[in-house]
Amino acid sequence: MYAIEVDRLTKRFGDFTAVDGISFYVAKGEIFGFLGANGAGKSTAMRMLCGLLTPTSGDAKVAGFDVYDNPEMIKKNIGYMSQKFSLYNDLTVVENIKFWGGLYGLDGKTIRRKTDQILGELDMRDWKDSFVETLPLGWKQKLSFSISTIHEPQIVFLDEPTGGVDPAVRRKFWEMIYAASERGITAFVTTHYMDEAEYCSRVSIMVDGRIRALGSPNELKRELGRNSMDGVFKELARHAKRNSD
Protein backbone atom coordinates (compact mmCIF):
# COMPACT_ATOMS: atom_id res chain seq x y z
CA MET A 1 0.00 0.00 0.00
CA TYR A 2 1.18 3.48 -0.82
CA ALA A 3 1.19 6.29 1.73
CA ILE A 4 -0.36 8.62 -0.81
CA GLU A 5 -2.13 7.76 -4.08
CA VAL A 6 -3.36 10.53 -6.34
CA ASP A 7 -5.24 10.01 -9.59
CA ARG A 8 -6.20 12.90 -11.87
CA LEU A 9 -6.86 15.13 -8.89
CA THR A 10 -8.41 18.45 -9.91
CA LYS A 11 -9.60 21.59 -8.15
CA ARG A 12 -11.40 24.43 -9.86
CA PHE A 13 -12.34 27.75 -8.32
CA GLY A 14 -14.96 29.22 -10.66
CA ASP A 15 -13.35 29.13 -14.09
CA PHE A 16 -9.84 28.92 -12.67
CA THR A 17 -8.27 25.45 -12.54
CA ALA A 18 -5.81 25.61 -9.65
CA VAL A 19 -4.88 21.92 -9.78
CA ASP A 20 -5.29 20.30 -13.16
CA GLY A 21 -5.49 16.50 -13.10
CA ILE A 22 -2.37 15.56 -11.20
CA SER A 23 -1.44 11.89 -10.65
CA PHE A 24 1.33 10.41 -8.53
CA TYR A 25 1.99 8.06 -5.65
CA VAL A 26 4.26 8.26 -2.63
CA ALA A 27 5.68 5.05 -1.18
CA LYS A 28 5.81 4.40 2.54
CA GLY A 29 8.86 5.95 4.21
CA GLU A 30 9.70 7.96 1.13
CA ILE A 31 10.79 11.61 1.29
CA PHE A 32 8.78 13.17 -1.49
CA GLY A 33 9.60 16.69 -2.67
CA PHE A 34 6.60 18.58 -4.00
CA LEU A 35 8.07 21.51 -5.90
CA GLY A 36 6.69 24.33 -7.98
CA ALA A 37 6.85 28.08 -8.45
CA ASN A 38 4.73 30.41 -6.33
CA GLY A 39 1.20 30.03 -7.62
CA ALA A 40 1.70 26.66 -9.35
CA GLY A 41 -1.04 25.06 -7.24
CA LYS A 42 1.02 23.30 -4.56
CA SER A 43 -0.86 24.70 -1.56
CA THR A 44 -4.24 23.83 -3.06
CA ALA A 45 -3.09 20.27 -3.79
CA MET A 46 -1.67 19.93 -0.31
CA ARG A 47 -4.88 21.16 1.31
CA MET A 48 -6.84 18.51 -0.59
CA LEU A 49 -4.43 15.80 0.54
CA CYS A 50 -4.72 16.94 4.16
CA GLY A 51 -8.51 16.62 4.03
CA LEU A 52 -9.03 20.38 4.30
CA LEU A 53 -10.46 21.00 0.85
CA THR A 54 -12.79 18.82 -1.25
CA PRO A 55 -11.50 18.15 -4.78
CA THR A 56 -13.61 19.02 -7.82
CA SER A 57 -12.78 15.67 -9.45
CA GLY A 58 -10.25 12.85 -9.43
CA ASP A 59 -9.27 10.53 -6.62
CA ALA A 60 -6.83 10.60 -3.75
CA LYS A 61 -6.08 8.32 -0.84
CA VAL A 62 -3.88 9.41 2.04
CA ALA A 63 -2.76 6.93 4.71
CA GLY A 64 -5.31 4.57 3.16
CA PHE A 65 -8.24 6.94 3.60
CA ASP A 66 -10.26 8.52 0.85
CA VAL A 67 -10.22 12.33 0.69
CA TYR A 68 -13.95 12.48 -0.08
CA ASP A 69 -15.24 9.88 2.39
CA ASN A 70 -12.82 10.06 5.28
CA PRO A 71 -11.14 13.47 5.62
CA GLU A 72 -11.37 13.28 9.43
CA MET A 73 -9.44 10.00 9.52
CA ILE A 74 -6.79 11.54 7.30
CA LYS A 75 -6.34 14.42 9.76
CA LYS A 76 -5.80 11.95 12.61
CA ASN A 77 -3.16 10.00 10.70
CA ILE A 78 -1.03 12.82 9.40
CA GLY A 79 1.16 15.51 10.90
CA TYR A 80 1.26 18.97 9.38
CA MET A 81 3.68 21.79 9.74
CA SER A 82 4.03 24.99 7.80
CA GLN A 83 6.29 27.95 8.15
CA LYS A 84 3.32 30.25 8.39
CA PHE A 85 1.39 28.52 11.12
CA SER A 86 2.78 26.05 13.54
CA LEU A 87 3.09 27.09 17.17
CA TYR A 88 1.44 29.54 19.52
CA ASN A 89 3.85 32.40 20.13
CA ASP A 90 2.36 33.39 23.47
CA LEU A 91 2.57 29.91 24.95
CA THR A 92 5.85 28.56 26.30
CA VAL A 93 7.71 25.66 24.72
CA VAL A 94 6.26 23.15 27.19
CA GLU A 95 2.77 24.61 26.92
CA ASN A 96 2.86 24.21 23.15
CA ILE A 97 3.91 20.57 23.40
CA LYS A 98 1.12 19.88 25.91
CA PHE A 99 -1.43 21.71 23.80
CA TRP A 100 -0.65 19.87 20.56
CA GLY A 101 -0.21 16.54 22.30
CA GLY A 102 -3.68 16.98 23.78
CA LEU A 103 -5.12 17.99 20.43
CA TYR A 104 -3.73 14.82 18.85
CA GLY A 105 -5.41 12.83 21.63
CA LEU A 106 -2.34 11.67 23.58
CA ASP A 107 -2.84 10.89 27.28
CA GLY A 108 -1.08 12.81 30.06
CA LYS A 109 1.57 10.18 30.64
CA THR A 110 2.51 9.99 26.96
CA ILE A 111 2.61 13.77 26.74
CA ARG A 112 5.01 13.97 29.69
CA ARG A 113 7.26 11.31 28.18
CA LYS A 114 7.18 12.99 24.77
CA THR A 115 7.87 16.41 26.31
CA ASP A 116 10.97 15.08 27.98
CA GLN A 117 12.08 13.33 24.80
CA ILE A 118 11.59 16.41 22.61
CA LEU A 119 13.38 18.77 25.02
CA GLY A 120 16.28 16.34 25.16
CA GLU A 121 16.54 15.75 21.41
CA LEU A 122 16.40 19.45 20.63
CA ASP A 123 18.68 20.40 23.50
CA MET A 124 16.04 22.86 24.67
CA ARG A 125 15.73 22.08 28.39
CA ASP A 126 16.98 25.55 29.32
CA TRP A 127 14.32 27.09 27.11
CA LYS A 128 11.36 25.03 28.21
CA ASP A 129 9.61 27.93 29.96
CA SER A 130 10.44 30.54 27.31
CA PHE A 131 7.70 31.94 25.16
CA VAL A 132 7.94 30.51 21.68
CA GLU A 133 7.95 34.07 20.38
CA THR A 134 11.41 34.63 21.85
CA LEU A 135 13.00 31.60 20.12
CA PRO A 136 15.16 32.02 17.01
CA LEU A 137 13.25 30.99 13.87
CA GLY A 138 15.31 27.85 13.32
CA TRP A 139 14.56 26.60 16.82
CA LYS A 140 10.87 27.26 16.33
CA GLN A 141 10.93 25.23 13.13
CA LYS A 142 12.66 22.28 14.76
CA LEU A 143 10.25 22.36 17.69
CA SER A 144 7.37 22.65 15.29
CA PHE A 145 8.54 19.59 13.38
CA SER A 146 8.91 17.55 16.56
CA ILE A 147 5.40 18.54 17.59
CA SER A 148 3.96 17.71 14.18
CA THR A 149 5.20 14.14 14.61
CA ILE A 150 4.41 13.86 18.36
CA HIS A 151 1.62 11.33 17.61
CA GLU A 152 3.87 9.27 15.30
CA PRO A 153 1.70 9.87 12.24
CA GLN A 154 2.02 7.75 9.09
CA ILE A 155 2.75 10.82 7.00
CA VAL A 156 3.99 14.28 7.78
CA PHE A 157 3.20 17.18 5.45
CA LEU A 158 5.83 19.90 5.56
CA ASP A 159 4.90 23.12 3.79
CA GLU A 160 8.05 25.18 3.22
CA PRO A 161 9.36 24.09 6.60
CA THR A 162 12.73 25.77 6.13
CA GLY A 163 11.64 29.08 4.60
CA GLY A 164 13.93 31.81 5.87
CA VAL A 165 16.02 29.40 7.90
CA ASP A 166 19.82 29.66 7.71
CA PRO A 167 21.93 27.01 5.94
CA ALA A 168 23.16 25.39 9.17
CA VAL A 169 19.72 24.96 10.70
CA ARG A 170 18.27 23.80 7.39
CA ARG A 171 20.71 20.91 7.41
CA LYS A 172 19.84 19.97 10.97
CA PHE A 173 16.21 20.13 9.99
CA TRP A 174 16.75 17.71 7.11
CA GLU A 175 18.54 15.32 9.41
CA MET A 176 15.37 15.31 11.49
CA ILE A 177 13.36 14.47 8.37
CA TYR A 178 15.74 11.60 7.61
CA ALA A 179 15.48 10.33 11.17
CA ALA A 180 11.67 10.39 10.92
CA SER A 181 11.89 8.60 7.59
CA GLU A 182 14.05 5.89 9.18
CA ARG A 183 11.26 5.40 11.76
CA GLY A 184 8.94 4.76 8.80
CA ILE A 185 7.24 8.14 8.66
CA THR A 186 6.60 9.31 5.11
CA ALA A 187 7.54 12.93 4.47
CA PHE A 188 5.81 15.12 1.90
CA VAL A 189 7.80 18.33 1.59
CA THR A 190 7.54 21.60 -0.30
CA THR A 191 10.59 23.83 -0.52
CA HIS A 192 12.06 26.66 -2.55
CA TYR A 193 15.61 25.55 -1.76
CA MET A 194 16.83 23.48 -4.66
CA ASP A 195 19.70 21.93 -2.72
CA GLU A 196 16.98 20.45 -0.50
CA ALA A 197 15.29 18.99 -3.57
CA GLU A 198 18.44 16.87 -3.94
CA TYR A 199 17.79 15.34 -0.51
CA CYS A 200 14.42 13.88 -1.59
CA SER A 201 13.98 10.31 -2.77
CA ARG A 202 11.68 11.56 -5.52
CA VAL A 203 10.50 14.96 -6.62
CA SER A 204 7.58 16.33 -8.60
CA ILE A 205 7.62 19.76 -10.18
CA MET A 206 4.32 21.56 -10.73
CA VAL A 207 3.89 24.26 -13.34
CA ASP A 208 0.54 26.00 -13.87
CA GLY A 209 -1.48 23.36 -12.02
CA ARG A 210 0.08 20.32 -13.69
CA ILE A 211 2.91 18.02 -12.79
CA ARG A 212 5.54 18.64 -15.46
CA ALA A 213 8.27 16.38 -14.11
CA LEU A 214 8.40 13.47 -11.69
CA GLY A 215 11.30 11.27 -10.68
CA SER A 216 14.40 10.98 -8.56
CA PRO A 217 16.66 14.06 -8.63
CA ASN A 218 19.20 12.15 -10.73
CA GLU A 219 16.58 11.04 -13.25
CA LEU A 220 15.27 14.59 -13.65
CA LYS A 221 18.75 16.03 -14.09
CA ARG A 222 19.50 13.44 -16.77
CA GLU A 223 16.16 13.95 -18.51
CA LEU A 224 16.58 17.72 -18.76
CA GLY A 225 20.34 17.67 -19.26
CA ARG A 226 21.09 19.86 -16.22
CA ASN A 227 23.67 19.25 -13.54
CA SER A 228 21.62 20.56 -10.62
CA MET A 229 18.01 20.63 -9.46
CA ASP A 230 18.24 24.40 -9.55
CA GLY A 231 18.84 24.14 -13.29
CA VAL A 232 16.00 21.63 -13.69
CA PHE A 233 13.59 23.86 -11.78
CA LYS A 234 14.47 27.04 -13.62
CA GLU A 235 14.18 25.30 -16.98
CA LEU A 236 10.63 24.15 -16.18
CA ALA A 237 9.37 27.10 -14.16
CA ARG A 238 10.46 29.91 -16.42
CA HIS A 239 7.83 28.85 -18.93
CA ALA A 240 5.08 29.25 -16.34
CA LYS A 241 2.18 31.43 -17.44
CA ARG A 242 0.71 31.89 -14.00
CA ASN A 243 2.22 34.26 -11.55
CA SER A 244 -0.03 34.20 -8.53
CA ASP A 245 -1.75 31.91 -6.05
Add this chain to the structure above:
Amino acid sequence: MSDAIITADGISKSYKNGRGNSRTTALDGISFEVSEGEIFGLIGPDGAGKTTAMRIITSLMLPDAGRAAVCGLDSVKDYAQIRNIVGYMPGRFSLYQDLSVEENLQFFATIFGVKVKDNYGLIKEIYDTLAPFKDRRAGKLSGGMKQKLALCCALVHKPRVLILDEPTTGVDPVSRQEFWDSLGRLKTQGITVLASTPYMDEASRCDRISFLVKGKIPATDAPRNIVKGFSKKIVHARANRMFELLKVLREYPEAESAYAFGDNNHVTLKNGGIEELKQFLASNGYPDAELEYAEASLEDCFMNLPK
Protein backbone atom coordinates in the same frame (compact mmCIF):
# COMPACT_ATOMS: atom_id res chain seq x y z
CA MET B 1 32.63 62.30 9.68
CA SER B 2 33.21 59.50 7.21
CA ASP B 3 31.50 59.46 3.83
CA ALA B 4 29.79 56.15 4.58
CA ILE B 5 26.07 56.08 3.84
CA ILE B 6 25.37 53.68 6.70
CA THR B 7 27.53 53.57 9.81
CA ALA B 8 27.19 51.07 12.63
CA ASP B 9 29.64 51.96 15.36
CA GLY B 10 29.97 49.66 18.36
CA ILE B 11 26.24 48.87 18.58
CA SER B 12 25.10 46.68 21.46
CA LYS B 13 21.62 45.53 22.39
CA SER B 14 20.24 42.96 24.82
CA TYR B 15 16.72 41.70 25.54
CA LYS B 16 14.96 40.37 28.58
CA ASN B 17 14.41 36.63 28.34
CA GLY B 18 10.94 35.08 28.55
CA ARG B 19 9.55 34.98 32.07
CA GLY B 20 12.92 34.95 33.83
CA ASN B 21 15.25 37.81 34.69
CA SER B 22 18.12 36.76 32.46
CA ARG B 23 19.01 38.75 29.36
CA THR B 24 20.08 37.68 25.89
CA THR B 25 22.73 39.69 24.07
CA ALA B 26 21.49 40.29 20.55
CA LEU B 27 24.32 42.58 19.43
CA ASP B 28 27.69 42.81 21.09
CA GLY B 29 29.43 45.96 19.85
CA ILE B 30 29.12 45.52 16.08
CA SER B 31 30.67 47.96 13.62
CA PHE B 32 30.50 48.18 9.83
CA GLU B 33 30.16 50.82 7.14
CA VAL B 34 28.27 50.77 3.88
CA SER B 35 29.42 53.04 1.04
CA GLU B 36 27.22 54.86 -1.40
CA GLY B 37 25.75 52.65 -4.10
CA GLU B 38 26.83 49.42 -2.48
CA ILE B 39 24.70 46.30 -2.08
CA PHE B 40 25.76 45.17 1.36
CA GLY B 41 24.69 41.85 2.91
CA LEU B 42 24.24 41.08 6.58
CA ILE B 43 24.64 37.31 6.67
CA GLY B 44 24.31 35.12 9.71
CA PRO B 45 22.52 32.25 11.41
CA ASP B 46 19.01 32.69 12.77
CA GLY B 47 19.04 34.65 15.97
CA ALA B 48 22.43 36.22 15.20
CA GLY B 49 21.01 39.75 15.54
CA LYS B 50 20.46 40.76 11.90
CA THR B 51 16.93 42.04 12.43
CA THR B 52 17.93 43.89 15.59
CA ALA B 53 20.75 45.64 13.72
CA MET B 54 18.36 46.70 10.96
CA ARG B 55 15.78 47.98 13.40
CA ILE B 56 18.38 50.10 15.16
CA ILE B 57 19.70 51.53 11.89
CA THR B 58 16.17 52.38 10.71
CA SER B 59 15.58 54.16 14.07
CA LEU B 60 12.83 51.74 15.11
CA MET B 61 14.77 50.56 18.15
CA LEU B 62 17.23 52.23 20.52
CA PRO B 63 20.72 50.75 20.95
CA ASP B 64 21.98 50.09 24.50
CA ALA B 65 25.39 51.37 23.44
CA GLY B 66 27.12 52.60 20.30
CA ARG B 67 25.55 54.57 17.50
CA ALA B 68 24.06 54.12 14.06
CA ALA B 69 23.91 56.74 11.35
CA VAL B 70 22.41 56.96 7.88
CA CYS B 71 23.78 59.68 5.59
CA GLY B 72 25.36 61.25 8.65
CA LEU B 73 22.03 61.41 10.49
CA ASP B 74 21.97 59.92 13.97
CA SER B 75 19.45 57.10 14.39
CA VAL B 76 18.36 58.37 17.81
CA LYS B 77 18.53 62.16 17.51
CA ASP B 78 17.55 62.52 13.83
CA TYR B 79 15.08 59.66 13.64
CA ALA B 80 12.42 61.67 11.81
CA GLN B 81 14.80 62.63 8.98
CA ILE B 82 16.15 59.09 8.74
CA ARG B 83 12.68 57.72 8.15
CA ASN B 84 12.33 60.03 5.15
CA ILE B 85 15.47 58.81 3.41
CA VAL B 86 15.20 55.11 4.23
CA GLY B 87 12.97 52.53 2.57
CA TYR B 88 12.49 49.54 4.88
CA MET B 89 11.08 46.10 4.15
CA PRO B 90 10.66 44.19 7.40
CA GLY B 91 10.97 40.42 7.42
CA ARG B 92 7.30 39.85 8.01
CA PHE B 93 4.95 40.94 5.21
CA SER B 94 3.81 44.31 6.48
CA LEU B 95 1.54 45.74 3.83
CA TYR B 96 -2.20 45.99 4.32
CA GLN B 97 -3.59 42.61 3.28
CA ASP B 98 -7.09 43.93 2.68
CA LEU B 99 -6.04 46.88 0.57
CA SER B 100 -5.49 46.29 -3.12
CA VAL B 101 -2.09 46.44 -4.79
CA GLU B 102 -2.78 49.95 -6.04
CA GLU B 103 -4.25 51.12 -2.72
CA ASN B 104 -1.19 49.96 -0.81
CA LEU B 105 1.08 51.90 -3.11
CA GLN B 106 -1.12 55.01 -2.83
CA PHE B 107 -1.21 54.65 0.93
CA PHE B 108 2.57 54.57 1.31
CA ALA B 109 2.98 57.48 -1.08
CA THR B 110 0.52 59.55 0.97
CA ILE B 111 2.26 58.68 4.24
CA PHE B 112 5.54 59.98 2.80
CA GLY B 113 3.86 63.04 1.30
CA VAL B 114 4.62 62.19 -2.32
CA LYS B 115 2.60 61.18 -5.36
CA VAL B 116 3.09 57.77 -6.94
CA LYS B 117 3.91 59.42 -10.27
CA ASP B 118 6.69 61.58 -8.71
CA ASN B 119 9.16 58.69 -8.55
CA TYR B 120 7.41 56.24 -10.85
CA GLY B 121 10.55 55.78 -12.92
CA LEU B 122 12.18 54.04 -10.00
CA ILE B 123 9.48 51.42 -9.59
CA LYS B 124 8.14 51.20 -13.12
CA GLU B 125 9.99 48.07 -14.10
CA ILE B 126 8.83 46.19 -11.00
CA TYR B 127 5.34 47.65 -10.86
CA ASP B 128 4.62 46.84 -14.51
CA THR B 129 4.57 43.13 -13.65
CA LEU B 130 2.06 43.84 -10.87
CA ALA B 131 -0.13 46.22 -12.85
CA PRO B 132 -2.43 43.48 -14.25
CA PHE B 133 -3.29 42.62 -10.64
CA LYS B 134 -3.62 46.17 -9.33
CA ASP B 135 -7.15 45.60 -8.03
CA ARG B 136 -6.28 42.39 -6.22
CA ARG B 137 -6.03 42.51 -2.44
CA ALA B 138 -2.42 42.28 -1.27
CA GLY B 139 -3.27 39.31 0.97
CA LYS B 140 -4.23 37.33 -2.14
CA LEU B 141 -0.91 37.73 -3.93
CA SER B 142 1.66 34.97 -4.24
CA GLY B 143 4.88 35.17 -2.23
CA GLY B 144 6.95 36.57 -5.08
CA MET B 145 4.40 39.25 -5.95
CA LYS B 146 3.96 40.32 -2.34
CA GLN B 147 7.67 40.96 -2.16
CA LYS B 148 7.62 42.96 -5.37
CA LEU B 149 4.79 45.10 -4.04
CA ALA B 150 6.57 45.58 -0.71
CA LEU B 151 9.66 46.70 -2.63
CA CYS B 152 7.59 49.20 -4.63
CA CYS B 153 6.07 50.57 -1.42
CA ALA B 154 9.54 50.91 0.12
CA LEU B 155 10.71 52.84 -2.95
CA VAL B 156 7.75 55.13 -3.51
CA HIS B 157 9.38 58.10 -1.70
CA LYS B 158 12.70 57.64 -3.52
CA PRO B 159 14.80 56.72 -0.50
CA ARG B 160 18.58 56.99 -0.65
CA VAL B 161 18.91 53.76 1.27
CA LEU B 162 16.95 50.51 1.07
CA ILE B 163 17.00 48.22 4.09
CA LEU B 164 15.64 44.74 3.33
CA ASP B 165 15.23 42.12 6.03
CA GLU B 166 15.20 38.71 4.32
CA PRO B 167 13.20 40.01 1.36
CA THR B 168 13.03 36.70 -0.53
CA THR B 169 11.88 34.29 2.15
CA GLY B 170 9.10 32.09 0.74
CA VAL B 171 9.88 33.17 -2.81
CA ASP B 172 10.59 30.62 -5.56
CA PRO B 173 14.03 30.45 -7.25
CA VAL B 174 12.97 32.21 -10.46
CA SER B 175 11.32 35.11 -8.61
CA ARG B 176 14.31 35.38 -6.26
CA GLN B 177 16.58 35.87 -9.23
CA GLU B 178 14.27 38.56 -10.63
CA PHE B 179 14.15 40.30 -7.26
CA TRP B 180 17.95 40.52 -7.11
CA ASP B 181 18.08 41.68 -10.72
CA SER B 182 15.83 44.56 -9.61
CA LEU B 183 18.21 45.41 -6.77
CA GLY B 184 21.06 45.51 -9.28
CA ARG B 185 19.13 48.06 -11.37
CA LEU B 186 18.34 50.18 -8.27
CA LYS B 187 22.03 50.24 -7.47
CA THR B 188 22.75 51.78 -10.86
CA GLN B 189 20.29 54.53 -9.91
CA GLY B 190 22.43 55.35 -6.89
CA ILE B 191 20.39 53.61 -4.21
CA THR B 192 22.38 51.97 -1.43
CA VAL B 193 21.09 48.58 -0.28
CA LEU B 194 21.52 46.80 3.05
CA ALA B 195 19.95 43.32 2.92
CA SER B 196 19.94 40.15 4.96
CA THR B 197 19.34 36.72 3.45
CA PRO B 198 19.61 33.05 4.38
CA TYR B 199 20.44 32.20 0.73
CA MET B 200 24.14 32.06 -0.02
CA ASP B 201 23.60 32.50 -3.76
CA GLU B 202 22.06 35.88 -2.90
CA ALA B 203 24.87 36.71 -0.47
CA SER B 204 27.29 36.10 -3.38
CA ARG B 205 25.54 38.81 -5.36
CA CYS B 206 26.37 41.47 -2.73
CA ASP B 207 29.32 43.82 -3.23
CA ARG B 208 30.39 43.18 0.35
CA ILE B 209 28.99 41.20 3.25
CA SER B 210 29.39 41.03 6.99
CA PHE B 211 29.02 37.68 8.67
CA LEU B 212 27.10 38.22 11.89
CA VAL B 213 27.40 35.43 14.46
CA LYS B 214 26.05 35.60 18.00
CA GLY B 215 25.94 39.37 17.95
CA LYS B 216 29.48 39.80 16.63
CA ILE B 217 31.00 40.34 13.20
CA PRO B 218 33.92 37.97 12.57
CA ALA B 219 34.41 39.07 8.94
CA THR B 220 33.48 41.85 6.52
CA ASP B 221 34.65 41.65 2.91
CA ALA B 222 33.68 41.04 -0.69
CA PRO B 223 32.24 37.50 -1.01
CA ARG B 224 35.05 36.41 -3.35
CA ASN B 225 37.67 37.55 -0.83
CA ILE B 226 35.94 35.66 1.96
CA VAL B 227 36.00 32.53 -0.18
CA LYS B 228 39.65 33.13 -1.12
CA GLY B 229 40.54 33.51 2.55
CA PHE B 230 39.19 30.07 3.42
CA SER B 231 42.36 28.09 3.96
CA LYS B 232 41.22 24.55 4.77
CA LYS B 233 40.86 21.71 2.28
CA ILE B 234 37.36 20.75 1.20
CA VAL B 235 36.52 17.36 -0.26
CA HIS B 236 33.29 16.52 -2.05
CA ALA B 237 32.12 13.00 -1.32
CA ARG B 238 29.36 10.99 -2.91
CA ALA B 239 28.15 7.43 -2.78
CA ASN B 240 24.87 5.59 -3.12
CA ARG B 241 23.53 6.11 0.37
CA MET B 242 24.29 9.77 0.96
CA PHE B 243 22.77 10.22 4.41
CA GLU B 244 24.49 7.10 5.77
CA LEU B 245 27.73 8.27 4.18
CA LEU B 246 27.38 11.59 5.98
CA LYS B 247 27.16 9.83 9.34
CA VAL B 248 30.35 7.91 8.55
CA LEU B 249 32.14 11.07 7.41
CA ARG B 250 31.34 12.69 10.73
CA GLU B 251 33.18 9.85 12.48
CA TYR B 252 36.37 10.65 10.56
CA PRO B 253 38.81 12.04 13.14
CA GLU B 254 40.39 14.51 10.70
CA ALA B 255 37.04 15.95 9.60
CA GLU B 256 36.48 19.41 10.98
CA SER B 257 32.95 19.29 9.66
CA ALA B 258 30.82 17.25 7.28
CA TYR B 259 27.59 18.48 5.73
CA ALA B 260 25.14 17.59 3.01
CA PHE B 261 25.33 19.98 0.07
CA GLY B 262 22.65 19.07 -2.43
CA ASP B 263 23.79 15.92 -4.22
CA ASN B 264 27.22 15.98 -2.53
CA ASN B 265 28.58 15.77 0.98
CA HIS B 266 31.27 18.33 1.80
CA VAL B 267 34.01 17.47 4.25
CA THR B 268 36.32 20.12 5.64
CA LEU B 269 39.63 18.53 6.61
CA LYS B 270 41.71 19.46 9.64
CA ASN B 271 44.74 17.55 8.40
CA GLY B 272 45.72 15.14 5.67
CA GLY B 273 44.15 14.70 2.27
CA ILE B 274 41.95 12.55 0.08
CA GLU B 275 44.09 9.40 0.33
CA GLU B 276 43.70 9.10 4.11
CA LEU B 277 39.99 9.82 3.85
CA LYS B 278 39.63 7.20 1.12
CA GLN B 279 41.26 4.56 3.33
CA PHE B 280 39.02 5.51 6.24
CA LEU B 281 35.90 5.20 4.10
CA ALA B 282 37.05 1.92 2.56
CA SER B 283 37.42 0.37 6.00
CA ASN B 284 33.98 1.71 6.99
CA GLY B 285 31.87 0.25 4.21
CA TYR B 286 32.42 2.85 1.46
CA PRO B 287 35.23 1.56 -0.79
CA ASP B 288 33.45 3.04 -3.81
CA ALA B 289 32.89 6.58 -2.50
CA GLU B 290 33.76 9.22 -5.10
CA LEU B 291 36.03 11.88 -3.63
CA GLU B 292 37.42 15.07 -5.11
CA TYR B 293 38.98 18.30 -3.87
CA ALA B 294 36.87 21.38 -4.46
CA GLU B 295 37.05 25.13 -4.07
CA ALA B 296 35.22 26.45 -1.04
CA SER B 297 31.91 28.13 -1.74
CA LEU B 298 30.47 30.96 0.32
CA GLU B 299 28.12 28.41 1.89
CA ASP B 300 31.14 26.31 2.95
CA CYS B 301 32.54 29.42 4.65
CA PHE B 302 29.21 30.00 6.36
CA MET B 303 28.95 26.41 7.55
CA ASN B 304 32.44 26.60 9.02
CA LEU B 305 31.90 29.85 10.92
CA PRO B 306 32.92 29.58 14.57
CA LYS B 307 30.01 28.17 16.56
